[in-house]
Amino acid sequence: MVESKDKTPENKVTPAARQYPDPASKLRQDPPTTGHSWDGIEEYDNPMPRWWVWIFIITIIWAVGYWIAMPAWPGIQSATSGMLGYSSRANVATEISEFEARNExxxxxxxxxxxxxxxxxxxxxxxxxxxxxxxxxxxxxxxxxxxxxxxxxxxxxxxxxxxxxxxxxxxxxxxxxxxxxxxxxxxxxxxSAMPAFGQDGLLDNDEIDQVVNHVLSLSGADHDAALAAAGAEVFDLNCASCHGVEGEGDYFIGAPALNNQIWLYGGSPDAIRESVYYSRFGVMPGFERRLRxxxxxxxxxxxxxxxxxx
Missing domain, CATH: 1.10.760.10 (Cytochrome c-like domain)
Structure with a gap:
């Protein structure tokens, strides 16, 4: 058996084949490739379009001019101010001053x-x-x-x-x-301060249940009629001096009305019971020193x- 004189490996790519992978490309005078191959696909080594190169050069010149004219480079405590002295913060402060002068x-x-x-x-x-x-x-x-x-x-x-x-x-x-x-x-x-009727032992649990149902009855909510009737006397002796006989409340001492469906801490039996047992003591800050x-x-x-x- 005669051994072939062509010892070029099948996978070896010659320089000529790399430059013109397609035999017909030599006839078309295609530009050379970059020599890189991705999944058998190669790219031509074409020069960048001249218009693109000029735009790139112009952007570089523009960037250098911007660095000189405008605030650009950060420092330890501040950025470069630029030859134009532009400051967005100063502009905002000026606008705020103008509006404050109008509102004054x-x-x-x-x-x-x-x-x-x-x-x-x-x-x-x-x-x-x-x-x-x-x-x-x-x-x-x-x-x-x-x-x-x-x-x-x-x-x-x-x-x-x-x-x-x-x-x-x-x-x-x-x-x-x-x-x-x-x-x-x-x-x-x-x-104003509401007594903690349960916590301080002013009323027992039965009396608290009675007064809770009486308060529910004042606002027309569901309640136990028998407990509410018994709670009327408890309410009159302990609560009416602040909240009023009919639960109308008192603006002068900050006692809320109890005869409507508007509740500060909730109008459920559990919420009312907690208010009666532990009292409430909401705090609001004053703004005399914070606001004009x-x-x-x-x-x-x-x-x-x-x-x-x-």
């Missing part, structure tokens, strides 16, 4: 206008509601909710209804916002118009 005339007018007369000036009232709403969302929404609906489980009052612990007039709301409720920061803070007087008035106007202002 309305804040001055808020201070000079009687609280009950703010609603008579449409432009001033509109400004007060918008400004007060902005302050409310920043300072008050954490407890009362973004829309003022409150969180009943935590005893944060709903400001959308017409039931007020300390009164819902503009003067009352301003006082509450200014000094808060049961805090130790302001001598003028609203203050005009801002407090604006928040009062916002809260007053939410639906329950008196």
């Amino acid at each position: 005339q309305f804040f001055v007018q808020l201070l000079e206008t009687d609280l009950d007369a703010i609603r008579d000036n449409d432009e001033l009232h509109r400004f007060a509601v918008n400004a007060g709403g902005s302050v409310f969302r920043a300072q008050c929404s954490q407890c009362h909710g973004t829309g003022g609906a409150g969180v009943q489980a935590n005893g944060f009052p709903n400001l959308l209804d017409d039931d007020w612990l300390w009164g819902g007039t503009m003067d009352d709301i301003v006082t509450t916002i200014s000094y808060g409720i049961r805090n130790e920061d302001y001598p003028d803070a609203r203050y 007087d005009a801002e407090i008035r604006a928040v009062a106007a916002y809260v007053h118009q939410l639906g329950g202002g008196q």
